[in-house]
Amino acid sequence: MANIAAQRIKREFKEVIKSEEVAKCAIKLELVNDSFTELKGEIAGPPDTPYEGGNFVLEIKVPETYPFNPPKVRFVTKIWHPNISSVTGAICLDILKDQWAAAMTLRTVLLSLQALLSAAEPDDPQDAVVAKQYKENLEMFESTARHWTNIYAGGPDLNKDFNDKIRKLVEMGVEEHQARVALSSYNWDLERATEQLFS
Amino acid sequence: MATYNSQNFDQPEENCLVEDDTQVPEARFECPICLTWLRDPVLTSCGHRFCRKCIYSWLEKDTDCPVDKTKLNKDTDIFPDNFTRREISQQKTKCPNVVRGCLKELSPLDIEYHLQICKYRIPELPDNEKLRCNFVAVGCIEKFENEVEVKEHLEKNIHNHLNLLSQAYSKFIIDQSTSSNALAQQANFWDPPAKIGSNGLVDEHVNSSNESLIKSLYEKIIILEQKTREQDIIIANMSEQISSCNLLISTVPTKFCFGSFLWPVADFKTKITRMSNNSHMMCYSPGFQTSPFGYKLCIRLNLSPKNPNYLAIFIHMMKTDHDNSLDWPFNGKISITVVHPVNLEQNIKETMMTRPELEAFKKPKQELNPRGFGYTEFALIQDLCSEGFVDKDQLLIKVHVQPV
Structure with missing residues (x-):
């Protein structure tokens, strides 16, 4: 060096x-x-x-x-x-x-x-899926980000609804993180996430 | 110390003193790129100071001031800052080794070089390069900066070191006596090897080096024994193969004689004597085949039951694995010759055709068809002996079988 x-x-x-x-x-x-x-x-x-x-x-x-x-x-x-x-x-x-x-x-x-x-800059995104959610459904984005903070960064806010949905997918044999990504990407629509995971 | 301009006046004076061993310059004397004292300082048109080398390196790939992003032209926007250069050179600082007696006062740029050669400096050795006590092996953990300190330590700690030595020695003795049980030791040989670098005192080192030597020898012996065993097995397998090969080879002359078989009857006289003593006794030749998958026959010798002075020669059909692929009864021409070893004109040769109605040519139901076909009075035994057919107590009989 x-x-x-x-x-x-x-x-x-x-x-x-x-x-x-x-x-x-x-x-x-x-x-x-x-x-x-x-x-x-x-x-x-x-x-x-x-x-x-x-x-x-x-x-x-x-x-x-x-x-x-x-x-x-x-x-x-x-x-x-x-x-x-x-x-x-x-x-x-x-x-x-x-x-x-x-x-x-x-x-x-x-x-x-x-x-x-x-201060996120959704017009210059690195993750297009997240940026789209940020622009179209800010509330959904915030609760998803809070959930990720809780799971991966030790944040305090536990989201029982999200955790239940993830558990359902895990019970179907989906890996937990994969399930979280799919649900996050589809605004926590369990049906669409399942469809995407098993298609 | 030096004069402060207004922007730095609120900073406490200690700020420009060293905390560690490196000098941290005041902000106005610090290059924002290398974060050390400005060397050959330059001033930009936007009012920022840099080392000449630093800012020109930056402008090779960028066009903006690293501090405020103002566009800079390296030919027109950068000026030597001799004022700051003089200020820095007047920043006389005492050598940090002043506590050990260095009285030098130098400018910050010179002090860097001086620190490397200052005879009052503490050599900055990393922990693993520091000098260790000579008795480290028996548990003295002291570390030193230089030889003088080591010497001093050794002189002051004779008593201590002797104690450590005697402790290590007694532990060594105990280790030796506890490991006298040979069987237990042998079992130890199969423990996984000790990790390299595990801390150990001297006695353990000695012990473990002996032990590892014995262990490696022991392992070698085991390996060799196993190899020997393997070789024995290989040899046994091979000799088995060879004997089966030999068996196969030995059948070749009889299997591949194509019906033309030469039978040397050894110990002829003994055989005759034994046959004359026991009228039921007969001599059989090995079986031979008309082709590799053809008929199998053999020759029978005995004394004629009617006149024991005559030698009877018969042919018997023998059983094979492939009899079902052959035509029965056997049909062909058989000639029997008693070969004279010297004069071929004296050979006694008889030829006969098979007769299908005879039991002797039917498919054999036993190993050997009990019915044979041949001559009950082929030759006078006395003649065979007197006319020289028996050479070295051996009579040579040739049979030629041609299936039709």
């Missing part, structure tokens, strides 16, 4: 550790290896969003050309969000692509991601 990248990550790491956001438990950063090429980030779901109360883990890979190129970031925790792939966790965020600037840091990236959770 280029010296400047490792040196900068070292500096940034210290910066994040000391930051007030860490003190408030809003963001977290951990080293994965000694060479500062891979880190584990964590952001708290912002208040007044369906993600409130959840903790979202991020995989951060630092390229050798950092900070001249952005770090590669994806969600490890499964999340229901128009700009984040519900399958791979890939993130559609301009500053992680062409809008990256060398003066940005891991701290600003984590804060930007947190902001993205508060």
Whole structure:
């Protein structure tokens, strides 16, 4: 790894550790290896969003050309969000692509991601299914996102209705996550989800 | 310390002092790209400072200021910032090793280099590269930065180290005595091998190296024994195959003689004597076939019941597995020759045709058809002996059978 990248990550790491956001438990950063090429980030779901109360883990890979190129970031925790792939966790965020600037840091990236959770951009989607639901049925989107936060990120809101529907599909032999994806994609219409799963 | 301009005045002075071993610069002296002291600082038209190298590297792939995204032209929007360069060079800082006696005061850019050569520095060794006590093997876990500390530790801890040694020794003795039971030890050999890198004291190391040697030898012996056993089995199987092959081969001359069979009657005189003593005694030749899947016959010798001076030669049909594929009664020409070993003109040859009405040529119901066909008085035994037919106590009889 280029010296400047490792040196900068070292500096940034210290910066994040000391930051007030860490003190408030809003963001977290951990080293994965000694060479500062891979880190584990964590952001708290912002208040007044369906993600409130959840903790979202991020995989951060630092390229050798950092900070001249952005770090590669994806969600490890499964999340229901128009700009984040519900399958791979890939993130559609301009500053992680062409809008990256060398003066940005891991701290600003984590804060930007947190902001993205508060303000989705359905017109520039990463997950088309989620984005469609967001635009057509915001209420349904929010309860689905809340349910995913509950299941995968430790969020507080338990949705009994959704869980019952998933259990029905699981009893039919469908894998649980697969059942959740199908139901989420079809606005929790059990019949249509079943049809899609068994077609 | 240095003068502050207004924007940084609210920052406490400690901010520019080191916390760890690296110096963290004030924000106005820090490059936003490499996050270290500005080297060869430049100022952009939008009012941001960078290291020259950093901003030019950035502008190779981008056109905006990394801080505020203002469009920047690398030929017209970037100026050397000699004011800041001078400010930084005047930021004399004391060497962090001042507590150990270094009195150097240097600019932040120079201090980085100085830290590497400062003779008061603490060598920053990772845990695994630190010096260990010589007695680490018996349980002394101290770690040191340099040889001097090691020496000091060794001098101060003689008593301690002796204690550790004696403990390790007694444990070694106990281990040895408990492992004297050979059978138990042998059973131990089949335990899975110990994990490499598991912590162990010296005695365990010694023990385990001996044990592993014996263990590997023992395993080798077992493997060799097993191999021997396998080889024995292979050999047994092979010899079985060979004997069955031999059996097969031995039938070849009789099966593939195509009806022309030569029978050397060995021990002729003994046979005659025995037959004259017992009138029911008869000699049979091995069976031979007219073709591989043809009729099977054999030759019978005995003394003529009417006149025991005469040798009788008969032919008998024999049973085979493929009799049902043949025509019965057997029909053909049979010639019998007593071969003279020297003079072929003296050969005694008789030829006869089968007679279908005879019982002898019907399909044999037993291994050998009890009825034969031939000559009760083929030749005088005395003549055979005197005329030289019996050579080395052996009479040669040839039978040629031609099915029709």
